[in-house]
Amino acid sequence: xxxxxxxxxxxxxxxxxxxxxxxxxxxAYGNPSVTDQERAAAGRETIAERSRxxxxxxxxxAAKRYAAAATAAADEPNAxxxxxxxxxxxxxxxxxxxxxxxxxxxxxxxxxxxxWKGEAxxxxxxxxxxxxxxPVPGSDDLWEASLRxxxxxxxxxxxxxxxxxxxxxxxxxxxxxxxxxxxxxxxMMLPAAESLVGEIxxxxxxxxxxxxxxxxxxxxxxxxxRPGPLPxxxxxxxxxxxxxxRILEPAxxxxxxxxxxxxxxxxxxxxxxGWPDPRSREYLAGHDRRRxxxxxxxxxxxxxxxxxxxxxxxxxxxxxxxxxxxAAWSIAAAQRRPDLFTGVAAFSAGVVPGRIxxxxxxxxxRHYLAAGTLExxxxxxxxxxxxxxxxxxxxxxxxxxxxxHDSVWWxxxxxxxxxxxxxxx
Numbered sequence: 225x226x227x228x229x230x231x232x233x234x235x236x237x238x239x240x241x242x243x244x245x246x247x248x249x250x251x252a253y254g255n256p257s258v259t260d261q262e263r264a265a266a267g268r269e270t271i272a273e274r275s276r277x278x279x280x281x282x283x284x285x286a287a288k289r290y291a292a293a294a295t296a297a298a299d300e301p302n303a304x305x306x307x308x309x310x311x312x313x314x315x316x317x318x319x320x321x322x323x324x325x326x327x328x329x330x331x332x333x334x335x336x337x338x339x340w341k342g343e344a345x346x347x348x349x350x351x352x353x354x355x356x357x358x359p360v361p362g363s364d365d366l367w368e369a370s371l372r373x374x375x376x377x378x379x380x381x382x383x384x385x386x387x388x389x390x391x392x393x394x395x396x397x398x399x400x401x402x403x404x405x406x407x408x409x410x411x412m413m414l415p416a417a418e419s420l421v422g423e424i425x426x427x428x429x430x431x432x433x434x435x436x437x438x439x440x441x442x443x444x445x446x447x448x449x450r451p452g453p454l455p456x457x458x459x460x461x462x463x464x465x466x467x468x469x470r471i472l473e474p475a476x477x478x479x480x481x482x483x484x485x486x487x488x489x490x491x492x493x494x495x496x497x498g499w500p501d502p503r504s505r506e507y508l509a510g511h512d513r514r515r516x517x518x519x520x521x522x523x524x525x526x527x528x529x530x531x532x533x534x535x536x537x538x539x540x541x542x543x544x545x546x547x548x549x550x551a552a553w554s555i556a557a558a559q560r561r562p563d564l565f566t567g568v569a570a571f572s573a574g575v576v577p578g579r580i581x582x583x584x585x586x587x588x589x590r591h592y593l594a595a596g597t598l599e600x601x602x603x604x605x606x607x608x609x610x611x612x613x614x615x616x617x618x619x620x621x622x623x624x625x626x627x628x629h630d631s632v633w634w635x636x637x638x639x640x641x642x643x644x645x646x647x648x649x
Contacts, residue, residue, distance in 0.1 A: 239268045243278070246600070247371065248289060249308040250278045251356060257499050272346055279358060286310035286370075293372070305374045305597045308355060309335060315363035327401035329383050334376050338369045340401065344387035352381035352405075352628040353598055373598065377409040379626040380633065381598070404632055414636055416470040421446040421477070424466060429530060433522040440527065442535065443469040443486040445476050455484045455646055456537035457569070458523060458557075460507065460550030462488020467631065468638050475639035482646045485537050489523055491550070507546075507553035508575055516556075524561055541566035543645055547634040548572050548602070555591075555609065562587035569641035571595065571634045572602040576609035580616055590619045592641035598628035 238255045239262070245251070252274035254263070260270035290309035321328040321339055328339045340347060340357060347357040347367045357367035373379060383403045422445040428437050441462050445454070459465055465488035475481040492502035505512035506519040532539045544565045546554040551570035558565040559577055562584040569592045591613055595606035603624065610622035621644050625633050 239263050239266055241269050241271055241274045243274065247304060247306050247308045247355065248285060249282050249355060251275075252278060255499055256501075275346065275356065282308070283310050283358070287312075289372070290370075305600070306353060307372045309370050309372050310358070311370075312361065315360050315366055318360060318366060318368065319363075327383070327385060327403055329403050329405045331376060331405075331407070334372055334374070336371050336373055336376060336379075336381070336405070338371075338383055340367045340385050340387075341365050342367070342385070342387055342401075344389060346388045348386045348388070350384040350386050352383060352596075352630040352632070354628070357385075375597070375626045377407040378411070379405075379407045379598075380410045380413070380630075381405045381627050382630045382632050407626075410626075413632075414471050414639060415474050417473045420469060420473055422469065422473055424469060429522075429526055431522045431526055433518045433526060435518075438522065439490040441465040441488040441490065442531075443472070443488075444535065445473065445483040445485065450483060453536050453538040455482065455541075455543065456531060456535070457484055457486055457543035457545050457642065458527070458554075458565075459486050459488040460491065460544075460546030460553050461503075461548075462490045464488065464547075464631070464634075467635050471635045472639050472642070475643070481639045481643040484543070484642055484646065485531075485535055487527065487531050487535070487537075489527055504549060507549040509556060510575070519553075520557055520560065523557070524564060528564070540564050543567040543569065543642065545569035545638060545641065546571070547631075548574060548629065551606075552576065558589050559584045562589050566590065567645035568592070569638060569645060570606070570609075571637050571641075572599055572629055573606045573609060574602045576605050576612075580612060580618070585616060585618065588618055590645050591621070592637075592644050593620065593622045594625065594633075594637050594641075596625050596627040596630060596633060598626075602629060 238258050241252055241254045243250050243252055252271045254271050260272050263270045286308045287310050289307055290311050318339055321330060322341055326341045330337050338349065343365060349355055349357065349369065353371060355369050355371065357369050360366035360368050383405060385401045422443060425442040427440045427442065429440060430437050443465050459468065465486050468486060476483050494502055500511040505515040509516040528542060531537055542565055544554040544557050551573035552575040554568050554570050555573060555576055558568045559581045567590040572595045593606050593610045595603040597603060610620055613620040627633050
């Protein structure tokens, strides 16, 4: 990703609109806590206005990339893994792909097409790929995106539509339209349990460190017959424990993964909060060190002793797992407390430490790291941390999936990560 103009973190103006280049497309964006309605009321340029001004140039460049396909194949070494392409098509011809549904996804060779029908002022994709959708000429309700994707046949990509009306927050509201697209050569995915044999429990701890209650979600696997306390794993964004348990439990029941308890510590999600949002302040030390430290104390000094007393798990060692900013927090937590966390499962980490602490180096913390080929910044950061660990001679498993910033992949990775981290070295 390349920024055009001043960097957001160096621009104190909350009403400013910036442009970044991603996948060959110029994309307008701004402070997520400010709406276009607020920008317009102040007489400032809106994100929607900047996006409309960029559209013609974006389409022109995307059309050139589409026409150049014969001479610049997507599998060339220097090609981007996902690039926006475009060519003019009749609205009626596109509409035929919907077949009475509001969302259609299909592939032609190495190009993935997404078409959505609905009323909005701006539309953005989320999850597996995240470009804005462009309005289809000659239609007032069709929006489309076409991406040339390297190794598309091997990909698994979640498509979620976020539609926004003027005056709503930048990301908008997710529609009910959601498709998981799978390429013909995509790997076999792990099965999900229709119902759990183990137990999901919800708890709340009145935290002294945070000065407020915080929710936990715990997954306790079925009786394993294993003597003694079970190993346990702290899961950042603990709301996701239910999602992870559906995939993890079948792997435990077949013996592919040792039984382990998941202790999910919920994150604070507040769409109305300014930037940095509460989740980022607790997960990324660079945004609010005091809040980051308070959250870490909560986990280490309150959650883990509580779990040891209540859940029949070992006092230590513990594993720690997370995705996205939660992955960044998991890595940072283990660097600060290698006496407690001996293994890290981090998926799509966007921010990683600049160095390995001497205590973590001495402890030899094990890391299972993975990221997608279609999430450039997260992929680069995760790979950078893996290379740093490998240069230091520390145990590290690292690989990449053909996909993006996607919960489908995160839930698939956790069983393999726990199996690797709990295996005897």
